[in-house]
Amino acid sequence: MARVREAMQTSRLEAFSDGVFAIAITLLVLDLRVPELGGSGGLRSALGHEWPQFAAYLTSFLVIGTMWVNHHSMFRQIRYADRGLLFVNLSLLLWTTLLPFTTKLMAHYLRGAGSNSHTAAAVYSSDLLLCGVSFSLLWAHALRARLVPHQMSPAEQRQSILRFSVGTYIYGATVALAFVSAPITLALQFAINLYYCFEQVRARPSDPELTSDDGGSEPA
Amino acid sequence: MARVREAMQTSRLEAFSDGVFAIAITLLVLDLRVPELGGSGGLRSALGHEWPQFAAYLTSFLVIGTMWVNHHSMFRQIRYADRGLLFVNLSLLLWTTLLPFTTKLMAHYLRGAGSNSHTAAAVYSSDLLLCGVSFSLLWAHALRARLVPHQMSPAEQRQSILRFSVGTYIYGATVALAFVSAPITLALQFAINLYYCFEQVRARPSDPELTSDDGGSEPA
Amino acid sequence: MARVREAMQTSRLEAFSDGVFAIAITLLVLDLRVPELGGSGGLRSALGHEWPQFAAYLTSFLVIGTMWVNHHSMFRQIRYADRGLLFVNLSLLLWTTLLPFTTKLMAHYLRGAGSNSHTAAAVYSSDLLLCGVSFSLLWAHALRARLVPHQMSPAEQRQSILRFSVGTYIYGATVALAFVSAPITLALQFAINLYYCFEQVRARPSDPELTSDDGGSEPA
Amino acid sequence: MARVREAMQTSRLEAFSDGVFAIAITLLVLDLRVPELGGSGGLRSALGHEWPQFAAYLTSFLVIGTMWVNHHSMFRQIRYADRGLLFVNLSLLLWTTLLPFTTKLMAHYLRGAGSNSHTAAAVYSSDLLLCGVSFSLLWAHALRARLVPHQMSPAEQRQSILRFSVGTYIYGATVALAFVSAPITLALQFAINLYYCFEQVRARPSDPELTSDDGGSEPA
Numbered sequence: 001m002a003r004v005r006e007a008m009q010t011s012r013l014e015a016f017s018d019g020v021f022a023i024a025i026t027l028l029v030l031d032l033r034v035p036e037l038g039g040s041g042g043l044r045s046a047l048g049h050e051w052p053q054f055a056a057y058l059t060s061f062l063v064i065g066t067m068w069v070n071h072h073s074m075f076r077q078i079r080y081a082d083r084g085l086l087f088v089n090l091s092l093l094l095w096t097t098l099l100p101f102t103t104k105l106m107a108h109y110l111r112g113a114g115s116n117s118h119t120a121a122a123v124y125s126s127d128l129l130l131c132g133v134s135f136s137l138l139w140a141h142a143l144r145a146r147l148v149p150h151q152m153s154p155a156e157q158r159q160s161i162l163r164f165s166v167g168t169y170i171y172g173a174t175v176a177l178a179f180v181s182a183p184i185t186l187a188l189q190f191a192i193n194l195y196y197c198f199e200q201v202r203a204r205p206s207d208p209e210l211t212s213d214d215g216g217s218e219p220a
Numbered sequence: 221m222a223r224v225r226e227a228m229q230t231s232r233l234e235a236f237s238d239g240v241f242a243i244a245i246t247l248l249v250l251d252l253r254v255p256e257l258g259g260s261g262g263l264r265s266a267l268g269h270e271w272p273q274f275a276a277y278l279t280s281f282l283v284i285g286t287m288w289v290n291h292h293s294m295f296r297q298i299r300y301a302d303r304g305l306l307f308v309n310l311s312l313l314l315w316t317t318l319l320p321f322t323t324k325l326m327a328h329y330l331r332g333a334g335s336n337s338h339t340a341a342a343v344y345s346s347d348l349l350l351c352g353v354s355f356s357l358l359w360a361h362a363l364r365a366r367l368v369p370h371q372m373s374p375a376e377q378r379q380s381i382l383r384f385s386v387g388t389y390i391y392g393a394t395v396a397l398a399f400v401s402a403p404i405t406l407a408l409q410f411a412i413n414l415y416y417c418f419e420q421v422r423a424r425p426s427d428p429e430l431t432s433d434d435g436g437s438e439p440a
Numbered sequence: 441m442a443r444v445r446e447a448m449q450t451s452r453l454e455a456f457s458d459g460v461f462a463i464a465i466t467l468l469v470l471d472l473r474v475p476e477l478g479g480s481g482g483l484r485s486a487l488g489h490e491w492p493q494f495a496a497y498l499t500s501f502l503v504i505g506t507m508w509v510n511h512h513s514m515f516r517q518i519r520y521a522d523r524g525l526l527f528v529n530l531s532l533l534l535w536t537t538l539l540p541f542t543t544k545l546m547a548h549y550l551r552g553a554g555s556n557s558h559t560a561a562a563v564y565s566s567d568l569l570l571c572g573v574s575f576s577l578l579w580a581h582a583l584r585a586r587l588v589p590h591q592m593s594p595a596e597q598r599q600s601i602l603r604f605s606v607g608t609y610i611y612g613a614t615v616a617l618a619f620v621s622a623p624i625t626l627a628l629q630f631a632i633n634l635y636y637c638f639e640q641v642r643a644r645p646s647d648p649e650l651t652s653d654d655g656g657s658e659p660a
Numbered sequence: 661m662a663r664v665r666e667a668m669q670t671s672r673l674e675a676f677s678d679g680v681f682a683i684a685i686t687l688l689v690l691d692l693r694v695p696e697l698g699g700s701g702g703l704r705s706a707l708g709h710e711w712p713q714f715a716a717y718l719t720s721f722l723v724i725g726t727m728w729v730n731h732h733s734m735f736r737q738i739r740y741a742d743r744g745l746l747f748v749n750l751s752l753l754l755w756t757t758l759l760p761f762t763t764k765l766m767a768h769y770l771r772g773a774g775s776n777s778h779t780a781a782a783v784y785s786s787d788l789l790l791c792g793v794s795f796s797l798l799w800a801h802a803l804r805a806r807l808v809p810h811q812m813s814p815a816e817q818r819q820s821i822l823r824f825s826v827g828t829y830i831y832g833a834t835v836a837l838a839f840v841s842a843p844i845t846l847a848l849q850f851a852i853n854l855y856y857c858f859e860q861v862r863a864r865p866s867d868p869e870l871t872s873d874d875g876g877s878e879p880a
Contacts, residue, residue, distance in 0.1 A: 012454060012512055014232060019462030022239030025317060026247065027466065032321040034328045043329065043336040047343070061317070065310040069303065072232055083509065087637050090505040097465060097501070101472040108474045109483065116483040123487070197307050234672060242679030245757060246687065252761040254768045263769065263776040267783070281757070285750040289743065292672055417747050452674060452732055459682030467686065523729065527857050530725040537685060537721070541692040548694045549703065556703040563707070 010081045013089060017071060020093045024100060025064040028057055031104045056107035059186055060099055062193040067096065067131060069197075074139060074164070080147045088141050092134035095127055102127040110182050121178035121185045128189065129175055132167035139164040230301045233309060237291060240313045245284040247320045248277055251327065276327035279406055280319050282413040287316065287351060289417075294359060294384070300367045308361050312354035315347055322347040330402050341398035341405045348409065349395055352387035359384040450521045453529060457511060460533045465504040467540045468497055471547065496547035499626055500539055502633040507536065507571060509637075514579060514604070520587045528581050532574035535567055542567040550622050561618035561625045568629065569615055572607035579604040670741045673749060677731060680753045685724040687760045688717055691767065716767035719846055720759055722853040727756065727791060729857075734799060734824070740807045748801050752794035755787055762787040770842050781838035781845045788849065789835055792827035799824040 032053055035046035071092075078085070102124045109120035142148050143157050152160065170192055178185045252273055255266035291312075298305070322344045329340035362368050363377050372380065390412055398405045472493055475486035511532075518525070542564045549560035582588050583597050592600065610632055618625045692713055695706035731752075738745070762784045769780035802808050803817050812820065830852055838845045 012458065015235065015455065016458045016462055016508060016512075018232065018236045019239055019459055020466055022236055023243055023463055023466040024469075025313070026240055026243040027469070029244075029247070029317050029320050030250070030470070032318075034325050037336070042334075043339040047339070058314075061314055065307075065313070068236060069306050069310075072306070073303075086509050086512070087505075090509075093465070093505070094498075094501055097469050098472075100469050105474050114482075116477070119483040119487070235675065238672065238676045239679055242676055243683055245753070246680055246683040249684075249687070249757050249760050250690070252758075254765050257776070262774075263779040267779070278754075281754055285747075285753070288676060289746050289750075292746070452678065455675065456678045456682055456728060456732075459679055460686055463683055463686040464689075467689070470690070526729050526732070527725075530729075533685070533725070534718075534721055537689050538692075540689050545694050554702075556697070559703040559707070 010075055010078060013081050013086060014071075014075050017089060017093060018068070020097060021064060021068045021071070024096050025061060025068075027100045028060050028064075028103060031100065031107065032057060052107045052110035055186060055190070056103045056110065059190040059193070060103040062190065062197070063128060063131075064096065064099060066193050066196055067135075070135065070164075074135075074142075077150065078142045078147050079149050082145055082147065084141055084145060085138070085147060088134065088138050092131060092138060095130040095134060098127050099131075106182070106186065110186065112182075117182040118179045121182035122175055125171060125174040125178045125185060125189070129168065129171035132165070132171045136161065136165040136168050230295055230298055233301050233306060234291075234295055237309060237313060238288070240317060241284060241288045241291070244316050244319055245281060245288075248280055248284075248323060251320065251324045252277060272327045272330035275406060275410070276323045276330065279410040279413070280323040282410060282417070283348060283351075284316065284319060286413050286416055287355075290355065290384075294355075294362075297370065298362045298367050299369050302365055302367065304361055304365060305358070305367060308354065308358050312351060312358060315350040315354060318347050319351075326402070326406065330406065332402075337402040338399045341402035342395055345391060345394040345398045345405060345409070349388065349391035352385070352391045356381065356385040356388055450515055450518055453521050453526060454511075454515055457529060457533060458508070460537060461504060461508045461511070464536050464539055465501060465508075468500050468504075468543060471540065471544045472497060492547045492550035495626060495630070496543045496550065499630040499633070500543040502630060502637070503568060503571075504536065504539060506633050506636055507575075510575065510604075514575075514582075517590065518582045518587050519589050522585055522587065524581055524585060525578070525587060528574065528578050532571060532578060535570040535574060538567050539571075546622070546626065550626065552622075557622040558619045561622035562615055565611060565614040565618045565625060565629070569608065569611035572605070572611045576601065576605040576608050670735055670738060673741050673746060674731075674735055677749060677753060678728070680757060681724060681728045681731070684756050684759055685721060685728075688720050688724075688763060691760065691764045692717060712767045712770035715846060715850070716763045716770065719850040719853070720763040722850060722857070723788060723791075724756065724759060726853050726856055727795075730795065730824075734795075734802075737810065738802045738807050739809050742805055742807065744801055744805060745798070745807060748794065748798050752791060752798060755790040755794060758787050759791075766842070766846065770846065772842075777842040778839045781842035782835055785831060785834040785838045785845060785849070789828065789831035792825070792831045796821065796825040796828050 033050075035043065035050055037043065037046055105120045106124040109117045111117070140161050143152070143161065171189075174185050174189055177188065252270075255263065255270055257263065257266055325340045326344040329337045331337070360381050363372070363381065391409075394405050394409055397408065472490075475483065475490055477483065477486055545560045546564040549557045551557070580601050583592070583601065611629075614625050614629055617628065692710075695703065695710055697703065697706055765780045766784040769777045771777070800821050803812070803821065831849075834845050834849055837848065
C-alpha cells in the first residue's frame with residue numbers, strides 16, 4: 001500500500017511533544033514572583049494580593065495537563081505519522097508554547113475591570129481556542145490520511161471529530177465572554193478543565209474505541 | 221478482563237514526569253544570582269552572604285532528586301496506567317513545578333527571624349507536604365485500581381501505603397516547625413532527604429517486593 | 441566489519457536532540473513580555489506595537505520546528521552513530537540553542553532602519569546559516585562514515601547532500617540581504633520556512649528514498 | 661544471583677540525565693543579553709564588548725556537550741542500575757545544573773584582573789572539578805557493584821577508572837590556575853574540551869572495550 005510506505009512511527013513525535021508540554025507547563029512557574037513588601041502588611045497579605053498569578057498559574061497548569069492527557073489518548077489511536085501530521089502537531093505546539101506568555105498577560109491584567117482586562121482575557125481565550133482548533137485538525141487529518149488503524153464508518157468518524165472538537169466550541173464561547181469579565185472567563189476555563197478531568201476519568205471504562213482496540217496488545 | 225482493557229502502558233507517563241522533574245530541578249538554578257558588590261568586601265564575602273540561596277537550592281535539588289528516585293521505584297511496580305493515575309500524577313507534578321517558586325520564597329525570607337520567615341517556611345513545607353500526599357495517593361490509587369501486578373494481601377497493601385506515606389507525616393511536622401524557625405525547618409528537610417538517600421541505598425538489597433518481582437525479567 | 445563495531449544506536453542522540461530542540465523552541469516565549477502601558481493607548485495598541493517580538497517569535501518557532509522535522513527525517517535514514525556524528529550533531533545544537541538569543545537581538549533592533557538593525561539581522565541570519573551548514577555536515581559525515589544502510593551511488597550521494605544543503609545557500613543569501621533591510625530578511629526567512637513546510641508535505645509521497653527503505657519495517 | 665535481583669535497567673536514568681543535560685546546556689543562552697547601547701558606538705562594538713559572555717557560553721556548552729557524550733559512552737557499558745548509582749548520578753547532575761550559575765559568575769567577572777575574577781574562576785573551576793569527581797565515582801561504583809557486564813581484571817579496572825579520572829586531575833589544576841588568571845583558566849578549559857572532542861573522535865576505532873562488547877548486539 002502506497003499509504004503505508006510513507007508512514008512512520010509516532011514515537012519521536014510523541015517524545016518531542018512530551019518535551020514541549022513538560023517545558024511549557026514548568027515554565028509557568030517563572031511568572032510567580034517573590035512579592036516586594038510595601039510599608040505595612042506582611043508576606044501573608046502580599047501573597048494573598050497576588051491571587052491573580054496563582055489563579056492563572058493553576059488554570060494554565062490544568063489546561064496544559066489536560067491537553068497532554070488528551071494528546072496521549074489520541075496518539076494511542078494514531079499509529080502512524082506523515083509529515084502533514086508533524087506540521088499540524090507543530091501548530092498545536094506553537095499555541096501551547098505561547099501559553100506562558102498569554103497566562104502572564106492574563107494574570108497581569110486580571111484585576112482591572114477595564115478594556116485592558118478584556119483584551120488580556122480575549123488573547124488568553126484565543127490562545128486556548130487555537131489549541132482546541134489544532135486538536136480537531138490533528139484528529140481530522142489522522143482520520144483522513146488513514147493514520148488510525150480502526151475500521152470506522154463515516155458516521156463514526158464525524159462523531160469522533162465532533163467529540164475532539166468540544167474544546168473548540170467552548171473556548172470559542174470564552175473569547176466572547178472575555179469582553180464581559182476577565183475573572184469570570186478564567187474561572188469558567190478552570191471549571192471546564194476540572195470537570196473535563198473528572199468526567200474523563202469516570203467515562204473511561206465505557207469508552208468503546210479504547211476497549212475494542214487496546215485490550216489485546218498493550219498490557220501484554 | 222474489563223480491568224485490563226482500559227489499562228495502558230506507563231511509558232509516556234514516565235517520560236512526561238521525567239521531563240517535568242528534570243526541568244524543575246534545573247530551573248532552580250535561575251534563582252542563583254550573580255551578587256551585586258557593594259562598597260567594601262569582595263566577591264567571596266558577597267557569595268558567602270548569599271548562603272540562604274545556596275542552602276535552599278541544595279535542599280530542593282535533593283528533594284526533587286529523591287522524588288524522582290522514588291517515582292522511578294514506584295513505577296517499576298506500577299505496570300499499567302488508567303486516566304485516574306494520569307491525573308493523580310499530574311497533581312504530583314503540579315506541586316513539583318511549584319517548587320522553584322516556593323524555594324525562591326524560602327531563600328528570600330530565610331535570614332529574617334520574624335513572621336515573614338515563618339510564612340515563607342510554612343509555604344515551602346506545605347508544598348513538600350502536598351508532594352508527599354500526592355505520592356501516597358498515587359500508590360493507593362495504583363493498588364486500588366489493580367495497576368500493580370503483585371499479589372498482595374490487604375495487610376501488605378496497607379503496610380506498603382504506610383511506607384510511601386512516611387514523607388507525608390514528616391513534612392506535616394515541618395509545616396508546624398516553620399512557625400518556630402525557618403532555618404531549622406530547612407536544615408531538617410535537608411537532613412531528612414540526605415538520610416533518606418543513604419537509608420534507601422542501604423536498605424535496598426533486603427527489599428522483598430523488588431527482589432521477588434524484578435529479578436527475572438528486567439536485567440535479562 | 442570494523443565499521444559496524446564502533447557504531448552505536450542513534451536513540452539516545454535523538455532523545456538528547458529532541459530535548460534541546462524542545463527546550464529551545466519553548467524558551468523563545470520568555471522574550472515575549474507583558475507591555476508596560478504608557479500614558480495614552482490601551483493594551484491592544486501596546487501589543488500591536490510589539491509586532492517585532494511576535495514576528496521574530498513566529499519565524500524562529502517555524503525555523504526550529506522545521507529543523508526538528510528534518511532532523512527526524514534524516515535520522516530515519518541514519519541508523520548508526522559514531523562519535524564524529526555526536527560532535528557534528530552537537531555543533532548543530534550549539535547554533536540551535538543560540539537562537540533564543542539571536543531572535544531576541546533581531547526582535548529588539550528590527551524596527552530601526554540604521555546599521556544596528558543590519559547588524560542584528562546579519563547575526564540572526566548567520567546563526568541560521570550555521571544551522572544549515574551543520575545539517576549538511578551531519579549528512580555528509582553520515583554518508584562518508586557509512587552510517588546510512590542504503591546502497592547509494594556516488595552520484596546519488598552528491599545529489600542527496602545537495603538536497604540537504606539548500607538551506608545553507610538560502611541562509612547565506614539572507615546574510616547579505618540583512619545589510620539591505622532587517623524586516624525584509626525576517627519576512628523572507630518566514631516565507632522560506634513556510635514554503636518548505638508545505639512543499640515537504642506535498643513532496644513526500646514521491647520521495648524515493650523513504651518509500652524504498654521504510655515501507656517494510658517501520659509501520660509493522 | 662542476589663546482585664542481579666536488585667538491578668534495574670538504566671533507560672530511565674539515562675532519559676532523566678539526558679533531560680537535565682539538555683536543559684542545562686540550553687539554559688546557558690539566558691545569560692546572553694541584548695546589549696544596552698550607550699552614547700557612541702553601535703551594536704557591533706557593543707556585542708564585541710560582551711566577549712566574556714560568548715567565551716563563557718561556548719566553553720560551558722562544550723563542557724556539557726562533552727560530558728553528555730561521555731555519559732552516553734559510559735552508560736553503553738553500564739547495563740544495570742542500583743540505587744547507589746542513581747544517587748551518584750544525581751550528584752553529577754547537581755554540579756551540572758549549577759553550571760549556568762557558575763558560568764554567569766565567570767562571565768561577569770572575567771574581564772577584571774583583581775581577586776574577584778580569581779574567586780569567580782575558582783568557583784567555576786571547582787564546579788568542573790566536582791563534575792569530574794562525580795564521573796570517576798560513577799564509574800568506580802559501577803565496577804564495584806558489578807553493574808558492568810564485562811570481565812575485567814583488577815588491573816584493567818584500575819586503568820579504566822584512571823582513564824575516566826583524567827578530567828578530575830586537569831580540572832583540579834585549573835582551580836589553582838584560577839588564582840593566576842581567570843581568562844587563561846577559561847581559555848585552557850575551552851582548549852582541553854576541544855582537544856578532548858577531537859582526540860576521542862580519532863581514538864574511537866581502536867578502543868578495545870567498545871569493539872569487544874558492542875559489535876554484536878547493538879547495530880543489529
